[in-house]
Amino acid sequence: MSDKNDIEQWVRDNNIRTIRLETISLDGVASGKYLSVAKFLSGVAKGYSFCDVVFGVDLANEPQVGFDFGTWRGEMGDIFLQPDFDTLVVDPVAPGLAAVICDITDRDGNPLPTCARSTLRKQVRELESAGYSLTAAIEIEATVFENSIAVARAAGFCDLRPLGGGAGALYVLGRPLEFNRYMDAVSERLDAMGIQWEGWCDESAPGQVEFNLPPSDAMSAVDNYNRVKFVMRQVAFEQDHSVTFMARWSSDYYGQGAHINLSLTKDGVNVFHNAERPSQPSLEMEWFVAGALDTMAAATSFSFPTINSYRRIEELNGPPTTITWGVENKSTAIRAICRDSKQSRLEYRIPSSDANLYLAFAAFLAGGRQGLDNRQEPPAPLDVMAWSLPGGVDPLPGNLVDAVDALRQDSALTKALGPELVDYWLGTRRWEWLRFHTGGGDPDNGVSAWELQRYFELV
Known part of the structure; x- marks a missing residue:
């Protein structure tokens, strides 16, 4: 229209x-x-x-x-x-x-140049011009609290009570009905807006929920992701609760991510599916992975954009810590899901829940397109746990400064995303680091009051 x-x-x-x-x-x-x-x-x-x-x-x-x-x-x-x-x-x-x-x-x-949505659209169109159609699905993680946003603000976002009780586990059904009331209200509002959803479940930490959106075109996937976050905030406020999408709101609990699932089709065929060996990646999947791995360090600041993002990255805690890929291996940064022609896809497991998904997805696509264009060969997929490896595998940048330096040194990704965007983004990330270190933040003492005040409500 x-x-x-x-x-x-x-x-x-x-x-x-x-x-x-x-x-x-x-x-x-x-x-x-x-x-x-x-x-x-x-x-x-x-x-x-x-x-x-x-x-x-x-x-x-x-x-x-x-x-x-x-x-x-x-x-x-x-x-x-x-x-x-x-x-x-x-x-x-x-x-x-x-x-x-x-x-x-x-x-x-x-x-x-700094329009994040236009940046993603540019990458989508360039893949489309090469004959590909994109299908994406995003997983949303958030933590909901019993406390109203007014109470949370007054407490400096400290000592809050997670909705559903203080026990943390995974897939637990025995939560108080108030959690269902909150998620039912969210899903009802999405239904009324015409935004489809697949389901939700209890996640690993107290009050934490994972909300799953169905596959759609790439632009709609991120548009809907942002609208779902907005609705989750609206409903929390209305029910006298609060919700955060911080990467990690407390050092005592697990962090939160926003995984992107992607498949490419050409002439109606899923090119990530290996018809001859369905349990193995196709050549196109391998090429895409190779390019994404090659640019992964440079792309990290788009997926880990804040000081707090890096609180989430710990060995054995769930998120990837290494520049790796593997078939059905959830400990790697890119998980290759090799099944039938409908389910075969890549899961980009890096983005934190505080990321601007337009930018994080655009960087992933730009790297993958480089691999497709050059028919790059990736390293062998990792068939062991990717955490706490003894050596020989590159780690993801461990802090915002290292991630910024990696992007600054990568001319290929800068060219793909646009120098004006990248230059400006680098400036804003350096500013974020500076404000943390001059505003009372402490990188060694867990999640700080500075981070809670800055990120809890907004990201």
Whole structure:
């Protein structure tokens, strides 16, 4: 739907009086504005003004300094939200409310180099131009608390009570009914918005849940991921609970991830499926893995974007710690799932739940495309546990500085994602490291009050 008359008719048919414009900042924060119907309809062709300061401040709303702002930046000048009308939905949270996901453009309608959604779309289109279609599914992990957000804020996000009790395990069904009430409300709202879901389960830590979305095209997969996070926050607030997507909110409990499952088809055939040896990867799967491994260190800061992301990365704790792949091996960074033509896929197990998934997915695709283009051969798949290896296998960058350095030294990934984006991203990550070390954070004493104040509500 792109014709103004069709949009105007849709607004009338659905009794819409307010439209929420939705986008995602580089830090992964849900951002946007609310418009009247008249203002919304007046900007269908050209988009809606949005101050570029959204890229100029950090998570504490402080100006980021010390790096080049890029040619697209002005002195708090206007950039534009350009709606993708295929994402226009009625939001059931309030009568007359609609929502639409937007790209961020300059005055001429060109995608801004720092628009994360446009960055992913570029990688998707380049694979499509090579004849591939992408199918993706994302796993969402979060922790829900009994405490209301007001109580959590007053407590500095410390000493909170996980919803469902303090015992941590996996797949436990014997949780209090209040957990079901929360997840039922989430799923009902998604049903009303037309967002499909597959299921949810108790995860490894107290109050932690994994929510699974079904396979869809790559753009819709990440769009829906962001909307599900927004809905989970909405419902938590309404039920006097709170929820966080921090990579690790407490040193006492396991962290949280956002795994991406990907398959590629060509001429209707899943090219990751090996028809002759279904339990083994196809050549195309191997090529894609090789490119993704080759660029994995450089791509890490997109999957581990915050100081807190690296709290999650510990041996034997679940997340990968090495640049490895394996067939049906969940301890590796990339898990090759080799089954029938429908199920064969790659699971990218690196991203933390605090990642901007548009960027993390784009970096994964850029690396994989490099492998496909060059028909790279990967190292042998790892058939042993990838944690606590004695040596000979490269570890993932262990902190934000090492990840930033790896990206700065990788010209291939920088070219694929765009130098303007990468340069700006590097500046923001260095700023994040600086603010942590000058703001009272301590890398050696577990999850700090600084991290909780900065990340609990926003990422």
